[in-house]
Amino acid sequence: MHSNAQQLRSALAIALISLCGGAARAYDVNEQLSINLLLAGAxxxxEVTGGGDExxxxxxxxxxRPEIFFNPTKQDQFFVKFGFAAGNGLNPVSPFALSPWAADLEADVRNINGRDRSYLLEAWYAHTFRFSDTNEVQVTGGIIDPAFYVNENAYANDEYTQFMNEAFVNSRNAFLPAYDVGGALVWKIDRLTLSGLGMNVGxxxxxxxxxxxxxxxxxxLQTPWGEGNYRVMYVGTSRAFLAPAAGLDPEPNPDLDPALDLDSAEEPDPTDKEHLSGLLLSFDxxxxxIVGAFLRLGWQREDALVDYQADYSGGFDFKGAGWGRExxxxxIGYAYLEGGSGELARTNAVEGYYRLAFNDTLALTADVQYMKDKYRTGDVIDGWVFSLRAVAEF
Incomplete structure (x- = not known):
């Protein structure tokens, strides 16, 4: 415990010194070239029950995360993003199925997707064809991140300024890969945006x-209450994912089945591969x-071995203008995830945070999460995660 606490103090100290020291600055070289920097520390x-006191x-x-934008013309853009990190937080030691912080941490920025490439997250070129003020098509190619284009949400989409738990960053059943070779086509027609993406993942x-x-x-959608966004998304993969072990019910009932004998199930056959596919809805x-609300609903097939076949999450956002902090x-968010073709029966997750903005650059967030994983064997793991996150964007 002492060494863990020491690591925590060191990580926060490094972050706060860097954030407050003023060493990093945004830099606009000229009208075409700019450099941005995101620096975070958490x-x-x-405190876990059922997962072992250790x-x-x-x-x-x-x-x-340093980022470089180069716009040689109004229709063309080059973009490069790097990712560096010290430490992996609780993610590698957490007994929960959901990651407590869905950020790009030390293990995530090394040997990305088995490509033997580290630290380079994105590198792409985009060209925009403008037909009118309300009709344009953008084509992008290179090393891309699909989360930039799809499954967005105004209140639950950013692990650095909003929720930390992966259930509230992107839909778990979107199984979005990241930082690999692909392309995107985005067509904006007035208030409608149509997006299509394809990737090959290492x-x-x-x-x-x-x-x-x-x-x-x-x-x-513009309503008398305010702005809203309503999305429907379909995703899929090639056949490259293990099929469930023989003996497991491919459509488990959320209520535990005491007659189910997981010990007698055969191991998955590594040569038996299936594809993933899912349907997702995202609203904000x-x-x-003052008040905003979000809702995400996601379902995926269970031909392959998947943790969750259904993902339901929602919550509220309250702007500080209501109490004089603009x-x-x-x-506040709640997620219920229904088990898929693996051993998980269900997961419940609750998260709440307060983000204190000191200025346009620096913010400090106090965050609390509660998670409960219930397995089809009857085992239960539940507990709390308490977080303090500092983020500066230059």
Whole structure:
């Protein structure tokens, strides 16, 4: 416990010194070239029941993301993003199925997707064809991140300024890969945006190369309450994911089945591969100047071995203008995930945070998470994660 606490203090100290020291600055070289920097530091402590007392403790991490934009013309853009990090936080020691912080940490920025490439996250070129003020098509190619184009949400989409738990950053059933070779086509027609993406990913958790695609329709709606965004998305992959072990029910009932004997199930056959596919809905809506709400619903097939076959999450955002702090906000979210073809029966996750903005650059967030994983064997793991996150964007 002492060493964990020491790591936590060190991570936060490095982050706060860097954030407040003023060493980093945004730099606009000229009208075409600019450099941005995101610097974050977070400490997390967990108290877990059912996962072993040795997993209780504190860990920290400090991710850094420099970005370079080059716009030679109004229709052309080159973009490069790097990712560096010290530490992995609680993610590698957490007994929960969901990651407590869905950021790009030390393990995530090394040997990305088995490509033997580290630290370079994105590198792409985009060209925009403008037909009118309300009709344009953008084509992008290179090393891309699909989360930039699809499955967005105004209140639950940014692990650095909003929720930390992966259930509230992107839909778990979107199985979005990141930082690999692909292309995107985005067509904006007035308030409607149509997006299509394709990628080839170096390897998945099973060590297999696979292709991924996603399509989404996004409609921006102006209502008397305020702005809203309503999205429907479909995603899929090639056959590169392990099929469930023989003997497991491919459609488990959320209520535990005491007659199910997982010990007698055969091991998955590594030569038996299936594809992933899923349907997702994502909504966010303002309700006046103070309150906003979000809702995500996602379902995926269980032909392959998947943790969750259904993912339902939602919550509220409260702007600080309601109590005289214009740039502060409070976020509250709840997620229910129904087990898929693996051993998980269900997961419940709750998260709340207060983000205190000191200025346009620096913000400090206090965050609390509660998670509960229930397995089809009857085992239960639940507990709390307490976090403090500092983020500066230059």
């Amino acid at each position: 400490g997390q402590c967990q 997993q209780n403790g504190c860990r920290g991490a400090v991710p850094v 390897e998945n958790d099973d060590g297999n190369n696979f292709n991924w695609f996603g399509v989404e329709a996004d409609y921006n 809506q303002e309700f006046g100047k 740039n502060d906000n409070i976020g």
